[in-house]
Amino acid sequence: MTFAFRDVDPLRDAELLHAWVTHPKAAFWMMQDARLEDVERAYMEIAADEHHQALLGLRDGEPVFLMETYDPAHRELAGLYEARPGDIGMHFLTPPADTPVHGFTRAVITAVVARLFEDPAVARVVVEPDVRNTAVHALNEAVGFVPEREIEKPEKRALLSFCTRERFERAVAA
Known part of the structure; x- marks a missing residue:
């Protein structure tokens, strides 16, 4: 499958994102009770944040998933682990599918x-999914992430995991 990426347009994409993040499948996204305005505001804040970015993944020109990146030294994980130069944090969300x-x-x-590692400055991808999200732990492992430890975040207990370029390349080649 081939995907293209584009920046989220907070106003144009708010309805789509609202449907995705409030769906029961997106429980770990923690926006179940968000109103449309809440989603607009959240993605406007991301768009204005130099340390956070939101992208839509497109297939045949249609949005099919959401991807967020962040600088873990400044967002999400600031103060919770020893960030290294070349670290980038990531979240992704696939919406429910009829088929x-x-x-x-x-x-x-x-x-x-793969998109994150296209940037030669990226040395490691960092993720911190909810410890209960076993489905995403399996996906993370399949592409080379190695869990380091559980951490306590304000909103959840998370499994801090890392993926280097070399581990990713080995995992996807297997």
Whole structure:
């Protein structure tokens, strides 16, 4: 599967994102009760933040997933681990599908991590999913993430995990 990426337009994309982040499948996104205005505001804040970025993944020109990146030394993980130069944090969300496509979510995470490693300055991708989100732990492991430890964030207990370029390349080549 081939994907393209574009920046989220907070106003144009708010309805789509609202449907995605409030769906029960997106429980770990922690926006279940968000109103449309809350989603607009959240993505306007991201758009204005030099340490955070939101992108839509497109397939045949249509949005099919959400990807966020952040500088873990300044957002999400600031003060919770020893950030290194070249670290980048990542979140991704695949929306519910009327007709699920086998392997789609794995193709998405592979494309997301590959996109991050296109930047030669990126040495490691950092993730901190909820410890209860076993489905994403398996996906992370499939593309080369190695769990380091559980950490306590204000909103959740998270599994801090890292993926180097070399581990990613080995995982996707296997």
